[in-house]
Amino acid sequence: MTSQRIYEVFARKTHEEPIMHVGSVNAPNDDLAKVYAWTAYDEEKWVEMCVIRRNEIIPVLNPDNQPIWGN
Amino acid sequence: MSTTTFSSAKNLPDDCRDAVHSLLLAIADTKMFLGFHYGEWTFGTPALEACIAACSMSQDEFGHLRLLHACLSTQFGDSQDTLLEKRPLNEFANVAALDRPLVKWADFVAINLFTDGALTVILTGLQRSSFEPVANFVDKMVEEEKHHLRNAQGWFRTLATYNSETKAALEAASRGALFPTLEWLGSSDHAMMKTLETYGIINTAWESLRQSFLDWVGAISQEQKIAVGLEQKNGHWGPTVSIDFSKWNPSVRRCAPAQPDEKILYHLRGSKNAIFKLGEHS
Numbered sequence: 340m341t342s343q344r345i346y347e348v349f350a351r352k353t354h355e356e357p358i359m360h361v362g363s364v365n366a367p368n369d370d371l372a373k374v375y376a377w378t379a380y381d382e383e384k385w386v387e388m389c390v391i392r393r394n395e396i397i398p399v400l401n402p403d404n405q406p407i408w409g410n
Numbered sequence: 411m412s413t414t415t416f417s418s419a420k421n422l423p424d425d426c427r428d429a430v431h432s433l434l435l436a437i438a439d440t441k442m443f444l445g446f447h448y449g450e451w452t453f454g455t456p457a458l459e460a461c462i463a464a465c466s467m468s469q470d471e472f473g474h475l476r477l478l479h480a481c482l483s484t485q486f487g488d489s490q491d492t493l494l495e496k497r498p499l500n501e502f503a504n505v506a507a508l509d510r511p512l513v514k515w516a517d518f519v520a521i522n523l524f525t526d527g528a529l530t531v532i533l534t535g536l537q538r539s540s541f542e543p544v545a546n547f548v549d550k551m552v553e554e555e556k557h558h559l560r561n562a563q564g565w566f567r568t569l570a571t572y573n574s575e576t577k578a579a580l581e582a583a584s585r586g587a588l589f590p591t592l593e594w595l596g597s598s599d600h601a602m603m604k605t606l607e608t609y610g611i612i613n614t615a616w617e618s619l620r621q622s623f624l625d626w627v628g629a630i631s632q633e634q635k636i637a638v639g640l641e642q643k644n645g646h647w648g649p650t651v652s653i654d655f656s657k658w659n660p661s662v663r664r665c666a667p668a669q670p671d672e673k674i675l676y677h678l679r680g681s682k683n684a685i686f687k688l689g690e691h692s
Contacts, residue, residue, distance in 0.1 A: 370564030
């Protein structure tokens, strides 16, 4: 089994607004990351939601090498 | 297959009305027990996110149950007494694998994949149903069920590949979930299933729905090298051991008399809080 990964969750409520970061989830694979994002961040009627593995994000400006979004 | 549509149960032919009533009741019962078990697994999951997902799936199932009970009530004259409160235990038509508590996480995962999966395949068969009251709400259910199946597949793959202990637990749990689910699906040759097909209550042959379920879970099990009791012949998956449907009871969808644990019904009925139940206004 792959170990737990951190996935960042992005979503938007209307097609007119930009997609925004809404939180993160821990999951062992992409399938579960999608379910966990959908169930953990269900407080809004999102029109779009996606997850991305945190370790695949390429920082452009992060001089202190701190986690970009916490946890 | 008929192209006639039925706006209410009153318009259904007599034999068809009984078949639709039995099927909806069996789906409602199975969803009720799924909702209970998913809800129980709000606690004790291997990960915090998994408990949120389990709780969310429980809410989905009880939401679907409300729709089904409303349909059974308005279309077929059922009441909360006949559906739940005063119904004898041996008349519940849920998948038998849900009769008892799901003790291990592997049991939860197997039920999530095999039982919830089979139920969802049947719901897809009810899309565009000739029985309009069902056609009106089933799309919403199918949409929500996609998340349940994604959760099931994600955990099935995880347990299958983590270590030999989780794999063995998953294999045992899968066999424990699959065969009662196949029993609940019944024989495609049964008169009830033929009636559902003939009047266009389902959008394809029952056998086609059953086979698509078997092909789906067969492929997933093979991919993860989990022996669940299925084998592939002529390109299609089927059980290695055939089920004897000669004594199958269509009203409870079981081959032998059995019933759910009374303690589960005690919770589902809210018996502990019976004194707080509010009567209906006239």
